[in-house]
Amino acid sequence: MGKKVALVVAIMALLLAAAGLLYWKAGHPGPRITARTGKPVAPALAGTERGVGNAEPGRPGAGPLAETNEKKGSAPAEPGFTLRAGESLEFAANVTKLNSTVANLKIVTAERRNFYGKNSWHLQAFAHTENPYRMVFELDDQFDSYSEAGNFASQQYEMHLSERGQKVDSVQRMVSSPQDAAPADATAARVPAGTRDPLGLLQYLRGIDWGKTPEIKSPVYDGRKFYEVRAVLLGKAEAVKVPAGNYTATKIEIHVYEGGAEMKDAHFLLYLSNDAERIPVLLEAVLPVATARVELTKAS
Numbered sequence: 001m002g003k004k005v006a007l008v009v010a011i012m013a014l015l016l017a018a019a020g021l022l023y024w025k026a027g028h029p030g031p032r033i034t035a036r037t038g039k040p041v042a043p044a045l046a047g048t049e050r051g052v053g054n055a056e057p058g059r060p061g062a063g064p065l066a067e068t069n070e071k072k073g074s075a076p077a078e079p080g081f082t083l084r085a086g087e088s089l090e091f092a093a094n095v096t097k098l099n100s101t102v103a104n105l106k107i108v109t110a111e112r113r114n115f116y117g118k119n120s121w122h123l124q125a126f127a128h129t130e131n132p133y134r135m136v137f138e139l140d141d142q143f144d145s146y147s148e149a150g151n152f153a154s155q156q157y158e159m160h161l162s163e164r165g166q167k168v169d170s171v172q173r174m175v176s177s178p179q180d181a182a183p184a185d186a187t188a189a190r191v192p193a194g195t196r197d198p199l200g201l202l203q204y205l206r207g208i209d210w211g212k213t214p215e216i217k218s219p220v221y222d223g224r225k226f227y228e229v230r231a232v233l234l235g236k237a238e239a240v241k242v243p244a245g246n247y248t249a250t251k252i253e254i255h256v257y258e259g260g261a262e263m264k265d266a267h268f269l270l271y272l273s274n275d276a277e278r279i280p281v282l283l284e285a286v287l288p289v290a291t292a293r294v295e296l297t298k299a300s
Contacts, residue, residue, distance in 0.1 A: 081207050081278045083121065085111050089279065090298040092243065096291045103129045103139065105294070107199070112149060115156070119149040123199040139163045147200035152207075156186065157197040159223045170223060191226060195219040205231055205270065206278040210250050228257040231270075240271050240282050242295040247281045248274045 087109040092101045110122040123145040129137055144158035154174045161168040172189040174197075175182070182188035196204055196218055208216055214233040219226065235251035249271040256263045271282040283294040 081276060083109055083203060083206075084277075085109055088298075088300050089296060091294050092297050093292060093294050096293070098133075098290075101130050102133050102292075103127060104297075107202075109203075115146045118155060120146050120155060121149055121152070121200075121203070122146055123203065125199055137164060143199060145197050145199035147196065147203065151194065152196055152200035152204040153194050154191075154197040154200050154221065157189070157199075157221065157223055172223060174221070189221060189223075191221050192219050195221050195226070198222055201229060202280060205252065206272060206280065210236065210252070210272075225258065228260075230255040230257070234269075237274065238271060242281050242297070244281065244296040244298055247271070247279075249281055250274060250278075 089107045091105045091107070093103040093105065094100070095102055105125060105127045108124045108126075110124050112119070112121055114120070115122075125141075125143040127139060127141045127143075129139045140162040142158075142160040144156075144160070145154060146156040147154050156171065156173050158172070159168060159170045161170075171186040173183045173186040174195060175188045175190050176193040176195075178190075180188070198220060201218060201220055204218065205216075208231075210233045215230065217228060217230050220229045221227075232253045232255070233250070234253050238249045238251040240247045240249045250273075252270045252272065254268040254270055256266070256268075265288050267286040269282075269284040270280060271284075273279045273281050277299075279296065279299055281296045285292045285294070
């Protein structure tokens with residue numbers, strides 16, 4: 001049972017962050033991703049949350065415009081909702097067989113800023129396992145995303161992980177053109193234009209007008225592997241009860257593909273509140289070892 005609990009904790013803490021949706025299956029970069037290392041990155045401080053804006057803005061670049069799998073011109077310049085700087089969403093991850101909170105997460109919209117010449121959002125997520133489960137799987141992770149305003153295409157994705165005493169500090173700049181050199185202060189992750197990281201994907205899904213667009217597809221890079229994600233509308237008025245309150249929500253099913261084949265051993269459902277903020281109030285994951293719920297506890 002110990003190994004199963006550890007697996008569930010790892011899955012849920014990273015599911016929570018919306019930044020590790022696929023981390024539990026990822027051991028190395030996928031075959032379609034190559035990376036070139038630039039200057040080494042200083043390690044993150046253990047046990048602390050790195051502050052806002054830990055990557056410095058640079059001069060305007062001339063990289064390719066980000067694209068998505070939707071038809072050109074079909075997506076608005078800005079999403080259909082207003083993402084608010086300073087927004088903080090807190091969640092609790094619960095596994096049905098355990099009847100207690102396994103991990104807590106906070107997702108923060110830190111700021112809107114110029115990032116290497118592009119108008120971008122700095123998004124953050126912090127995940128921590130709770131006692132007594134920390135004795136089984138101690139996890140204190142932080143994720144930082146710099147995503148282009150409007151389409152949330154990823155420009156830089158950072159993972160500052162501390163798990164069972166092992167620390168990983170990764171800063172990856174998204175590079176779409178073969179002609180672009182690796183940056184001096186990060187690792188170059190070569191991805192298709194318009195690729196999103198998991199944090200940017202979550203915000204992008206909030207901005208979709210699901211009444212007009214019942215399905216979207218997006219390339220996603222989780223810091224280790226490249227995937228295709230398909231999100232499908234299942235319902236427009238689902239009643240959802242979470243610690244933060246009662247909501248009427250849009251229900252979205254998320255399918256994940258690797259190398260063209262769908263991952264069959266996990267099933268994900270996302271619920272977005274039916275109001276102007278479109279808050280992610282609930283994420284359900286049906287896994288081989290358990291069913292888990294990531295519930296909104298506080299929004300501010």
